[in-house]
Amino acid sequence: MIKRFSALSPSWLFAAPALLVYAVVVLYPSVAGVLYAFTDWSGIGEGMSFVGAANFRAILNDEQAMGSLGNTLLLTLAIVVVQNGLGLLLALGVHAKLRSRALLRVIFFAPVVVSPVMVAFLWKYVYNPDPSAGLNGLLGLEVDWLGDPSVALWSIAGMVVWQYAGYSMVIFLAGLEGIPAELHEAAMIDGAGTLQRFRYVTWPLLAPALTINLMLSTIGGLKLFDQVFAATNGGPGYATETLSTVLYKQAFVFGKFGYSTAIALVLALFVAAVSLVQIYYLRSREVAQ
């Protein structure tokens, strides 16, 4: 009797609604997406046929998709390096015994809670090409931030870093708060200066926070969509196209839903592979230290 009703045990029953929702909202669309990647479905209507691996082969010959892969990797690299570097500096700053540190923490974290699309619209004003307006007016420059193909990608990276540096800061801050004060005191007694204490005490013990930050910012960079879509829509030309904007356009602008899901599948696998490598490398570094 006990075995017969084990599937209806209270623990399963309580989990059942959540599992059902997860299956309907996450699992079913994911599996369906994988299947659509092997079809030529337009996204509307019932007509579709199985095309085997043709969509995946087409990605390799798609100049726009391959170009967007390069843009995505450059954006991700810039975001990961600058966002985490800035986040670490901010964390060290607000970890110090400043009277206004609570206020500064709130101010630096505030952009994180704003919608990415709103941030993009806000930065379109900041990036006004008029020499007397926005960032140009402030710095006395004449840069076409979003209209010059050689600058636009870095302008997007700038707005993403502005928004998420506070997020990295919070994670680094949690790591800093967890470092026992005794270790710093011992290092000071041994004659270590500020830089030496950072190098030999703080930095090694921040390894778990660094792992999380690098992984989250890498994933965020690789699937970046909202800010690009709202600020430049991939332009000028194809200068800021990312894999996410390309797959969106393939599905909803060009009506190639099957091909779009093939790109999405490749992107998902790529993000998973990069994340696994990162975790493996960074965790082994944590253990080594």
Added chain:
Amino acid sequence: MTDLQRARMSRGQFFRMMGGLAVAAAATACSTRPQTTTPTSGGTGAAAAVDLKFVGVADQKAPMDALLAAYQKVKPGVRLTASYAPTDQVQTSLRTQLGAGNAPDLHVVYPGNGSAMSMSQIAGAGLLADLSAQSWTGTIPTGFKPALQMDGKTMMYSAGSSVIGAIYNKKVFEKAGVEAPPTTWTEFLALCDKLRKAGVTPIALGAQTPWVTQLITYALVPSTVYAKDPAFDDKQLAGQTSFAQSGWRQAMEMYLELSERGFFNDKPNGTTFEQQISMVATGRAAMAVQVSAVLPDFRKSASSPDDLSMFPVPGADSADQVWIPAGVVVGLGAAAKGRNVEEAKAFIDFLGRQESINSWAKTISAIPLTQDAGSTIDPAVESFLPFTKDRAVPFMDQRWPNAEVQPVHFAVVQELLAGKATIDEALKKMDEAYQK
């Protein structure tokens, strides 16, 4: 142990509780209304017999608001809830709804082909109801039939056509000593030169907004391509010609000439449509090549609506070789698989009445699909009327075979303006997209 921990629940109680929660959640979900919804009045408060939903683009709100109120009086038993969003958002959400089989009863449709939400693409998937039995469809002018019909059946409604030309600030022209709009390309260049010497930006270009990039080529191509070969579209479809082998090259060269001679505002790729409007409306720029449907937006931003007017952009050096683009404006269709197809079609039939056509066309400064004594033509577009009979062609994308050519056109124009591509490369990309 607390009372809560001691409390036991039978399996039956658990299922009843979960069932109750599910019902409550469903009731809550069903009671949620979209924020963008603009429901029409329910008359005296009596429950409507039929609920219809319409999803459109923002440009359709003004004409639809007036016609929804009128329809409420004609059919008080029908409540039509309309919501509007920018084109990109509508394209995303509507295509998803169409794909999932839960499209609204009525929705925006773009004329002809060449867009993922165009009549040919949606009707081709069997998702638009046939409107051919409605009387207004019998009066559709021959030139507009390819945009509204597929296989001889009318699949969408549109109130008329709009034109592409130069929206200009009359005060700026007067101040610069310009007496009359140009009628040839040479005169147009001379005008731009005169305006620039007068210290004003001749042409405002908001090329950061993708769809704005196409308008100058669209304004020129009728003269450089179709005036010489009215059957160009058919030949291109048959593979007998291409963008690279046609007057598209000349149009691109003319576009770049305007850029190279400094007739555009500084950094057009970083300038948006909204900034373009502001520049012309406030007199910082003299004109903008635009579609007449956005004339109301320019007027709203100007100190006086009378400051603005339009003229055809002359794309040839002989006035009689100047042709213009005149395309069917964005319209709507009825979902073939909707729950209230007949009521949805009845609303479109109402829109097909001459007074409805006049009302819609007047609101967006369009030329009405059909005209009677009550039809009005916006004075700003009157200079286009002599062309509409035999020297006008539909917007080019409406006859392109797929939805990829238009976005490629946007992108290559941005690349040309940035000096990152040559005309040969741009036309090659467009030809490649056309072949897909």
